[in-house]
Amino acid sequence: MTSPAVIQLEQFYAHAPASVWRALTDPALHARWWAAGDVRPIVGHRFTLDMGTWGQQPCEVLAVEPERMIQYRFAADTLDTVITWRLSPEGTGTRLTLTHEGFNLDTPMGRHAFHGMKQGWPAVLAKLDTALGA
Numbered sequence: 001m002t003s004p005a006v007i008q009l010e011q012f013y014a015h016a017p018a019s020v021w022r023a024l025t026d027p028a029l030h031a032r033w034w035a036a037g038d039v040r041p042i043v044g045h046r047f048t049l050d051m052g053t054w055g056q057q058p059c060e061v062l063a064v065e066p067e068r069m070i071q072y073r074f075a076a077d078t079l080d081t082v083i084t085w086r087l088s089p090e091g092t093g094t095r096l097t098l099t100h101e102g103f104n105l106d107t108p109m110g111r112h113a114f115h116g117m118k119q120g121w122p123a124v125l126a127k128l129d130t131a132l133g134a
Contacts, residue, residue: 005103005114011125014093015132021067023132024085033131034124041070049074079103079113098125 013020023029025041035057037049041064048056062082063071071084081102088095100117104110 005105005110006099006101007103007114007118007121008100009098009121009125011096011098011129012090012093013096013129013132016092017067017087017089017094019132020087020094020096020128023128024070024087029131033127039072041066074100075113079110081113096125096128 021041023033025039027036027038027040030037030039035049035051037059038047039045039049039059039061040047041061043061043064045061047059047061049059051057057075058077059072059074060076061070061072063069063084067087069084069086071082074081074083079102081100084097084099084101086097086099088097098121100121103114103117105114
């Protein structure tokens with residue numbers, strides 16, 4: 001069996017951690033840059049993200065450190081991966097690290113999702129920057 005694959009990206013935002021945190025955890029803001037869904041920074045909170053063509057994806061918050069980290073299981077019924085957002089203050093801005101892990105490369109769906117998301121995440125992070133500036 002192949003080891004589960006990991007996507008890791010970093011992006012600097014010229015916004016305070018509190019602003020980036022709100023974009024990650026406020027459902028109305030979250031919908032502006034990635035997907036609509038009732039994301040909340042509460043461990044155990046279950047929600048779905050509307051991924052358009054890819055449907056409603058069930059999620060569950062696994063860990064929270066306010067304004068520092070939120071982690072949740074993504075697509076629990078299909079991909080069953082984990083997304084972790086880490087925020088680090090940097091000057092007057094924020095360094096955001098995205099880790100999306102647990103893709104099963106032994107399955108066609110896992111391979112397809114890994115390659116698609118590896119290409120797609122940079123555009124999502126750029127949309128987050130645009131949403132923060134609005």
